[in-house]
Amino acid sequence: MSLLETRSLTARYGDFQALFGVDIRLEPGETVAIIGANGAGKTTLMRAITGVLRSAPDSILYRGAPIGDLPADAVMKRGIAMVPEGRRLFPSLSVEENLLIGAQHKGGRDFGDALDDLLTETGRDLRRAFFGPHGLPPRRPGLALGDRLRAAALGPHGLPRHDAGPQHTGAGYWSLETVYDLFPILRERRHSPGTALSGGQQQMVAIGRALISNPDVLLCDEISLGLAPVVIRDIYAALPRIKASGASVIVVEQDIGQALAVADRVYCMMEGRVTLTGKPSEIGRADIHAAYFGAAA
Amino acid sequence: MIWVDTILQGVLLGGLYALFAAGLSLVFGIMRLVNLAHGDLIVFGAYLILVIVSALGLHPVVGALLAAPLMFCLGWVLQKAVLNRTLGDDILPPLLVTFGLSIAIQNGLLEGFSADSQRLSMGALETASVAVGPVSLGVLPLLTFGSAVAVIVALNQVMYRTAIGRAFRATSDDPVTASLMGIRPDRVFATATALAMLVVTVAALYLGTRANFDPAIGPARLIYAFEAVIIGGLGSLWGTLAGGIVIGVAQTVGAAINPEWQILAGHVAFLVVLLLRPRGLFPRGQ
Amino acid sequence: MSARYSVTTRTPASTGALIAALALVVLLALAPLYASRGLIQDLFFILTMLTLAQFWNLLAGYGGLVSVGQQAFVGIGAYALYGVVILGGVDPVPAILLGGVAALVLAIPTAFFAFRLQGAYFAIGTWVIAEIARLGVAQWRSVGGGTGTSLPRDALGDMMLVEGIAALFDVRASAARDILAYWLALALAAGTIAGIYALLRTRRGLALAAVRDNTEAARSVGVDAGRMKWLVFLTAAFGTGLAGGLIYLQKARISPDAAFSVTDWTAYVIFIVVIGCIGTIEGPIIGVLVFFLLQSLLADYGSWYLMLLGLIGIAVMLFAPRGLWGLISEKTGLQLFPIRRRLVGGVLTSKEG
Ligand SMILES: Nc1ncnc2c1ncn2[C@@H]1O[C@H](COP(=O)(O)OP(=O)(O)OP(=O)(O)O)[C@@H](O)[C@H]1O
Ligand SMILES: [Mg+2]
Numbered sequence A: 001m002s003l004l005e006t007r008s009l010t011a012r013y014g015d016f017q018a019l020f021g022v023d024i025r026l027e028p029g030e031t032v033a034i035i036g037a038n039g040a041g042k043t044t045l046m047r048a049i050t051g052v053l054r055s056a057p058d059s060i061l062y063r064g065a066p067i068g069d070l071p072a073d074a075v076m077k078r079g080i081a082m083v084p085e086g087r088r089l090f091p092s093l094s095v096e097e098n099l100l101i102g103a104q105h106k107g108g109r110d111f112g113d114a115l116d117d118l119l120t121e122t123g124r125d126l127r128r129a130f131f132g133p134h135g136l137p138p139r140r141p142g143l144a145l146g147d148r149l150r151a152a153a154l155g156p157h158g159l160p161r162h163d164a165g166p167q168h169t170g171a172g173y174w175s176l177e178t179v180y181d182l183f184p185i186l187r188e189r190r191h192s193p194g195t196a197l198s199g200g201q202q203q204m205v206a207i208g209r210a211l212i213s214n215p216d217v218l219l220c221d222e223i224s225l226g227l228a229p230v231v232i233r234d235i236y237a238a239l240p241r242i243k244a245s246g247a248s249v250i251v252v253e254q255d256i257g258q259a260l261a262v263a264d265r266v267y268c269m270m271e272g273r274v275t276l277t278g279k280p281s282e283i284g285r286a287d288i289h290a291a292y293f294g295a296a297a
Numbered sequence B: 001m002i003w004v005d006t007i008l009q010g011v012l013l014g015g016l017y018a019l020f021a022a023g024l025s026l027v028f029g030i031m032r033l034v035n036l037a038h039g040d041l042i043v044f045g046a047y048l049i050l051v052i053v054s055a056l057g058l059h060p061v062v063g064a065l066l067a068a069p070l071m072f073c074l075g076w077v078l079q080k081a082v083l084n085r086t087l088g089d090d091i092l093p094p095l096l097v098t099f100g101l102s103i104a105i106q107n108g109l110l111e112g113f114s115a116d117s118q119r120l121s122m123g124a125l126e127t128a129s130v131a132v133g134p135v136s137l138g139v140l141p142l143l144t145f146g147s148a149v150a151v152i153v154a155l156n157q158v159m160y161r162t163a164i165g166r167a168f169r170a171t172s173d174d175p176v177t178a179s180l181m182g183i184r185p186d187r188v189f190a191t192a193t194a195l196a197m198l199v200v201t202v203a204a205l206y207l208g209t210r211a212n213f214d215p216a217i218g219p220a221r222l223i224y225a226f227e228a229v230i231i232g233g234l235g236s237l238w239g240t241l242a243g244g245i246v247i248g249v250a251q252t253v254g255a256a257i258n259p260e261w262q263i264l265a266g267h268v269a270f271l272v273v274l275l276l277r278p279r280g281l282f283p284r285g286q
Numbered sequence C: 001m002s003a004r005y006s007v008t009t010r011t012p013a014s015t016g017a018l019i020a021a022l023a024l025v026v027l028l029a030l031a032p033l034y035a036s037r038g039l040i041q042d043l044f045f046i047l048t049m050l051t052l053a054q055f056w057n058l059l060a061g062y063g064g065l066v067s068v069g070q071q072a073f074v075g076i077g078a079y080a081l082y083g084v085v086i087l088g089g090v091d092p093v094p095a096i097l098l099g100g101v102a103a104l105v106l107a108i109p110t111a112f113f114a115f116r117l118q119g120a121y122f123a124i125g126t127w128v129i130a131e132i133a134r135l136g137v138a139q140w141r142s143v144g145g146g147t148g149t150s151l152p153r154d155a156l157g158d159m160m161l162v163e164g165i166a167a168l169f170d171v172r173a174s175a176a177r178d179i180l181a182y183w184l185a186l187a188l189a190a191g192t193i194a195g196i197y198a199l200l201r202t203r204r205g206l207a208l209a210a211v212r213d214n215t216e217a218a219r220s221v222g223v224d225a226g227r228m229k230w231l232v233f234l235t236a237a238f239g240t241g242l243a244g245g246l247i248y249l250q251k252a253r254i255s256p257d258a259a260f261s262v263t264d265w266t267a268y269v270i271f272i273v274v275i276g277c278i279g280t281i282e283g284p285i286i287g288v289l290v291f292f293l294l295q296s297l298l299a300d301y302g303s304w305y306l307m308l309l310g311l312i313g314i315a316v317m318l319f320a321p322r323g324l325w326g327l328i329s330e331k332t333g334l335q336l337f338p339i340r341r342r343l344v345g346g347v348l349t350s351k352e353g
Helices: A042-050 A071-078 A095-103 A111-131 A145-154 A176-182 A182-189 A199-211 A229-237 A241-244 A256-262 A286-292 B002-031 B038-056 B060-081 B092-113 B139-160 B163-173 B176-180 B183-212 B218-232 B237-259 B260-275 C014-028 C037-062 C071-088 C092-114 C119-138 C153-157 C162-170 C172-199 C202-211 C215-220 C226-252 C262-276 C284-299 C303-319 C323-332
Strands: A003-004 A007-013 A014-022 A031-036 A060-063 A082-083 A219-220 A248-253 A265-272 A273-278 B131-133 B135-138 C006-008 C343-344
Touching: A003 A042, A007 A042, A014 A273, A031 A060, A031 A256, A031 A286, A042 A082, A042 A219, A042 A248, A042 C226, A060 C071, A060 C215, A071 A082, A071 C014, A082 A176, A082 A199, A095 A145, A095 A176, A095 A199, A095 B135, A095 B163, A145 A265, A145 B260, A145 C202, A145 C215, A176 A182, A176 A199, A176 A286, A176 C284, A219 B163, A229 A241, A229 A256, A241 A248, A248 A256, A256 C172, B002 B038, B002 B183, B002 B218, B002 B237, B038 B060, B038 B183, B060 B183, B092 C262, B092 C303, B131 B139, B135 B139, B135 C202, B139 B163, B139 B183, B139 B237, B163 B176, B163 B183, B176 B183, B183 B218, B218 B260, B218 C119, B237 B260, B260 C006, B260 C092, B260 C119, C014 C172, C037 C172, C037 C226, C037 C262, C037 C284, C071 C092, C071 C119, C071 C226, C092 C119, C092 C172, C092 C226, C162 C172, C172 C202, C172 C226, C202 C226, C262 C284, C262 C303, C284 C303, C284 C323
Parallel strands: A031 A248, A031 A265, A082 A219, A219 A248
Antiparallel strands: A003 A060, A007 A014, A265 A273, B131 B135, C006 C343
């Protein structure tokens, strides 16, 4: 069983379809690179996996369980963390607070869960009280006014599914201290606003913020974008330690050389489809060129 | 000397307005939600305290303590079930929904309690005063002001020293990225509104003890509160206190010149501040 | 053969609608012949609310200016009318026009101030200005100060046209006044709809839709968003002032709290527009009919009715944000007042050429 797998995954922005049946997988301990030209759909794929874009439940499997319809926070709590494109630090938070945000949501129930359950149960009890133990007679879905109203107000997937699946503990190697050991400069700048840092340092914060939840899968979207070569080298130098902590990694990269250097396997995407798959040692320049820009290489 | 007295009374009145405004400031700062029912929720809180006090024969402060958890849950449910669905770039949905809520609350209270004015009685405390040099200040206004400061200190502690405060600020910055960090924006917003309703309960206590109230007085309190928030600057709780004081002082000074100018003077002060500083006195950031 | 393309905004339904609308106006104009006085008064109420709703829709639905302060212009229009009638002895009918002008005059400084504000700040800013206007008018002793006043009997008695109408329909002067007010309201509502429709079909009107959809983009293609906002704001203020004058001419009694009521002149108007469908001309028409229907059905339930109205507003916004007309036109594709230009003809036959 793969750790993470997509099956005929599709995604759309309104009328625009961005992914057409994407199949990728990630085995435990692997590093997989996803390459492709601008607009190929790499970020969209990351958004779908993390639940920012919702998909059909079993188009994404994590440890064999369907997670396609889970909201982003639930996916994260299962153990998939994301370093988003463009870093996206929280400007109102200091460096340290940015890191702590990632550590904040360990497994377990809080007050909100309890209140949510209470509301749901009250609703169910009230329905029972009014309509008897069997509830309302079964309806053909999609026809009832209520269904349509719900779809109009909440979108096709309705209310976020309550995630009863196995929750990630959040415990492990990474903590504020170990992140500071990985990127010592952050310790010095811990009280600065996150956005006052250089691009490379901001990228370190974004990586640390994802690591600190001790994910099993780390998704990195274009972590080298806009950085100087020496800074890129520093950041990729952290990869072995990240892998040693037990995380499997997907890196999205524009820099093909970098991608081939770190990856166990590579997927190349074009216009919302996977056009090439293989080990870096097995694929040549011409293959990549064809997969990147279309058949006429 | 009379002016010192007038201004001091204005500052203390400003404390009351800051209490009206603090919950609004919190919600507006975190999710840019214009809650036009805020004033009516304060009035609703006052009636809730009144019911508890008269049913159980308790002191209003104890009544407020009992009302607080109810108001907290009300805020949570309101945000979760209704207001979260109105958030977005368009300001019309929240405006309309809270307008509807305002009218529903006003008329619900009217139906339940009639248009007669009510009051929460604090007994001797209402008339007690202390002499500070040559001026004498009411104990109740002083308590109000002290409560406003305490509420703002407490909210600031929550915002800048706790995990939930961190989540408030992160979600306010970028809800999508916050959800990637395991935060549920809908929950965070519900918690913020629930917290704001605790502040509303404090405001309701003083609304009910300082003067008479009836179902229709909500919108006017809302305007004072909004003026205080906007004068203070979006997202600054101390700014909200300053804004309340500006309105309070303008009102007492206006009233000293001509009793009929009290409210007018407050609004004019708001316009003047906004003309000079469109982002308020203490805007956050930049 | 050259393909015959033409650009049109007309749809078959719209041509039908135009004819039906003209017939309806004629039918309504003749209402005093067949309708009771109560019905005339109800129609007056519907038509004036419709006018207010169309102007608020112009502001918020097309101009993107979500104002909560339109009661300022209702109140100032009404008080200007009372002022010139009571103090200047002007005939009330032409005084309505002065009401509009007064609203326009108030709108200029209001716009200077409010256009510095965005979104929620704009909404609250306009409300505060309306409050200032209310408190200011309450200081105006000669029109009754805070308690208000009535239109003097002799001014009402000498009102132009009333005598003629009374003779024509053989009714008493008070009924004749209602008929006159009703005709004026009909003219105002019909004129408002025709005027707004005409405005929206001009190049400026299209620009307006562009500004509504995206201020930045509209600016980048050369639409002067600032000028359009001024145009819309001042037009809406003028029309709202006219309606305010007319409403209080018919009521014959005024007070600052009533004339500047945020609930009566802004909240209900917003409900009407949103229940109907914001950003369309059809929406407010449907909305006002629903509003009136609810009011008549539930009139006996007092404040429960208002509470229900608030809850209906919430429900519509949450579950059918495009309002009733939005649901209807989505189902049927019906457009009675089309604004979008469509390319018709030619397309399919052009291959032959
Ligand atoms: N929010 C959006 N709304 C509509 N279309 C979008 C949106 N985001 C992306 N797209 C479109 O989806 C397609 C895939 O975009 P995506 O961001 O996934 O590409 P990418 O491979 O990450 O590109 P890049 O290398 O530039 O980051 C593009 O054609 C893009 O224009
Ligand atoms: Mg991308």
